[in-house]
Amino acid sequence: MDLFSYILKRLAIAIPTLLLLIVISFLLxxxxxxxxxxxxxxxxxxxxxxxxxxxxxxDPLWKQIGxxxxxxxxxxxxxPSFVYKDRSVNEIIAQGFPITLTYGLLSFAVAVIVGVGLGxxxxxxxxxxxxxxxxxxxxGAQVLPxxxxxxxxxxxxxxxxxWLPGGGWQGPEYWIMPVxxxxxxxxxxxxxxxxxxxxxxxxxxxxRTARAKGLPERLVILRHALKPAMLPVISYLGPAFVxxxxxSVVVDIYFSTGGIGKAFVDSALNRDYAxxxxxxxxxxxxxxxxxLVVDILYGWIDPKIRY
Amino acid sequence: xxxxxEQAVEAAALASKxxxxxxDARRRFxxxxxxxxxxAILVFVVGFALFGNSLAQWSNEELDYNVMGQxxxxxxxxxxxxxxxxxxxxxxxxxxxxxxxTQISLAVGLVGALIACVVGTLxxxxxxxxxxxxxxxxxxxxxxxxxxxxxxxxxLLLVMYGRSITILFAxxxxxxxxxxxxxxxxxxxxxxxxxxxxxARATGVSAPIIILRHIVPNLLGVIxxxxxxxxxxxxxTESFISFLxxxxxxxxxxxxxxxxEGAGTIAxxxxxxxxxxxxxxxxTLFGLFFVGDxxxxxxxxxxx
Numbered sequence: 351m352d353l354f355s356y357i358l359k360r361l362a363i364a365i366p367t368l369l370l371l372i373v374i375s376f377l378l379x380x381x382x383x384x385x386x387x388x389x390x391x392x393x394x395x396x397x398x399x400x401x402x403x404x405x406x407x408x409d410p411l412w413k414q415i416g417x418x419x420x421x422x423x424x425x426x427x428x429x430p431s432f433v434y435k436d437r438s439v440n441e442i443i444a445q446g447f448p449i450t451l452t453y454g455l456l457s458f459a460v461a462v463i464v465g466v467g468l469g470x471x472x473x474x475x476x477x478x479x480x481x482x483x484x485x486x487x488x489x490g491a492q493v494l495p496x497x498x499x500x501x502x503x504x505x506x507x508x509x510x511x512x513w514l515p516g517g518g519w520q521g522p523e524y525w526i527m528p529v530x531x532x533x534x535x536x537x538x539x540x541x542x543x544x545x546x547x548x549x550x551x552x553x554x555x556x557x558r559t560a561r562a563k564g565l566p567e568r569l570v571i572l573r574h575a576l577k578p579a580m581l582p583v584i585s586y587l588g589p590a591f592v593x594x595x596x597x598s599v600v601v602d603i604y605f606s607t608g609g610i611g612k613a614f615v616d617s618a619l620n621r622d623y624a625x626x627x628x629x630x631x632x633x634x635x636x637x638x639x640x641x642l643v644v645d646i647l648y649g650w651i652d653p654k655i656r657y
Numbered sequence: 658x659x660x661x662x663e664q665a666v667e668a669a670a671l672a673s674k675x676x677x678x679x680x681d682a683r684r685r686f687x688x689x690x691x692x693x694x695x696x697a698i699l700v701f702v703v704g705f706a707l708f709g710n711s712l713a714q715w716s717n718e719e720l721d722y723n724v725m726g727q728x729x730x731x732x733x734x735x736x737x738x739x740x741x742x743x744x745x746x747x748x749x750x751x752x753x754x755x756x757x758x759t760q761i762s763l764a765v766g767l768v769g770a771l772i773a774c775v776v777g778t779l780x781x782x783x784x785x786x787x788x789x790x791x792x793x794x795x796x797x798x799x800x801x802x803x804x805x806x807x808x809x810x811x812x813l814l815l816v817m818y819g820r821s822i823t824i825l826f827a828x829x830x831x832x833x834x835x836x837x838x839x840x841x842x843x844x845x846x847x848x849x850x851x852x853x854x855x856x857a858r859a860t861g862v863s864a865p866i867i868i869l870r871h872i873v874p875n876l877l878g879v880i881x882x883x884x885x886x887x888x889x890x891x892x893x894t895e896s897f898i899s900f901l902x903x904x905x906x907x908x909x910x911x912x913x914x915x916x917x918e919g920a921g922t923i924a925x926x927x928x929x930x931x932x933x934x935x936x937x938x939x940x941t942l943f944g945l946f947f948v949g950d951x952x953x954x955x956x957x958x959x960x961x
Contacts, residue, residue, distance in 0.1 A: 363800070364804075367804050374805075375813070378810075489946075492942070497913070497917070497920075501919065501923060615901060633806040637806055
């Protein structure tokens with residue numbers, strides 16, 4: 351099977367997955383105790399009936415699901431927010447998404463570049479001081495998830511040193527701490543994975559051959575060892591991406607960056623189910639898409655894989 | 658090849674008397690310095706959680722009216738006031754709170770891992786044992802579940818059904834069995850072709866009994882390894898949720914909730930409120946990761 355039909359086959363799985371995710375989150379929302387308009391203030395029955403009619407909440411369940419799915423599929427429309435009467439879910443997501451994307455991609459790049467660099471350096475200089483430092487750093491950073499890093503960074507760089515602003519989203523100096531907080535623990539994991547797989551690759555026959563034919567060590571590492579050593583790293587990227595998107599919730603809350611994580615938590619506290627579902631589905635779709643990209647990348651790097 | 662003294666001892670031991678695979682694993686584990694250090698840290702943390710309260714001079718609910726309102730000046734860690742770790746912003750003893758938080762975090766980790774183990778093992782063993790179409794459908798379902806952004810769904814569940822610790826336990830356990838199911842299924846596939854399973858089947862043992870009596874016991878090593886590695890992940894998940902204020906609710910607390918409180922008050926200069934919970938959080942994870950890695954090295958047949 352060639353790459354193209356492999357992608358088609360994967361899409362054929364991805365689309366039902368996404369539909370299932372939409373239906374499940376819709377049913378979850380529907381089964382929640384209390385409707386979106388049960389509030390501390392008792393609404394007159396007529397008003398409630400009008401509201402339900404406006405939002406289509408008195409339609410039969412299958413019709414509501416159908417409308418919701420159709421809205422997303424045909425117009426990419428996640429419907430109106432239940433709390434902010436004049437805003438749609440799309441507007442709320444569109445406001446935060448570019449921010450999340452900016453620091454998310456930056457964190458991802460930092461984690462991959464620093465992690466792979468550290469791992470390769472440690473493997474090449476195996477059992478030297480550099481190796482021990484790299485292993486130490488990656489073990490230490492493993493227990494520093496984003497919600498631990500965030501307050502530590504603010505304490506050191508904002509309160510003690512006064513170098514960086516403690517929150518907000520205005521210029522590149524506001525990006526530094528969110529990116530460090532989000533990327534540290536992933537950087538550590540990537541460094542560990544890279545180091546151990548690089549050590550394994552460096553003992554293999556094709557590396558011995560490359561060295562024997564007199565290739566400079568730099569080329570042996572970059573051209574012959576790095577590519578096969580990247581396979582376990584790439585399969586880690588999928589889960590790492592999901593975890594980073596999840597981490598954006600903490601970053602948005604702690605650094606007031608205003609990404610979709612904030613929209614999600616705000617809507618969770620306001621019981622704005624429409625926004626929660628919209629974010630959940632968006633993240634699910636991103637996850638599925640990203641896993642597809644990772645699988646394709648995997649096959650491209652390792653020609654032994656048959657789709 | 659020249660034998661090192663260690664290898665010589667090993668060879669001599671091999672020659673003298675037969676050892677069970679478990680004894681072998683135990684020896685490998687105790688020779689691993691990182692694992693031993695992790696075990697020591699873990700014993701310390703568990704001891705702190707179990708017996709810390711008998712050292713505390715304050716309970717986790719009492720308010721110290723002497724320091725109230727002057728937390729920054731008077732609430733710091735001191736032996737004189739009996740607040741070894743200082744107090745929180747309400748004047749509660751942080752030592753007792755940290756003991757309580759460690760207890761709850763460890764409990765969430767253990768219960769979550771236990772649920773994940775039971776569900777994942779049974780699911781994976783059933784899928785692997787029956788194979789064919791059953792296997793295909795069951796594992797495809799796992800694939801689909803794995804694409805669900807579970808943290809978001811968990812938050813959704815907590816908001817909808819109230820922020821109770823039961824939902825938290827169940828939710829954390831139920832979203833984390835999938836990796837376990839995959840691993841167990843893979844192992845089951847290799848075990849079910851072995852002679853003893855064939856013999857059991859030939860003598861007419863029913864499928865559920867074969868799975869429970871003959872397959873699952875042979876998977877215990879693998880299950881133990883991944884269970885230890887699951888516990889810190891469960892603690893991380895719980896702390897993440899609690900950091901957002903959606904997890905464990907007052908008067909209960911967890912390390913994540915304490916870190917969140919501490920993180921909220923660092924601007925006033927009460928850094929101990931962040932420092933001590935953070936220290937115990939990191940120690941707990943350190944210990945669990947090291948012990949888990951050590952167990953994997955000791956029990957995983959791949960690296961032998």
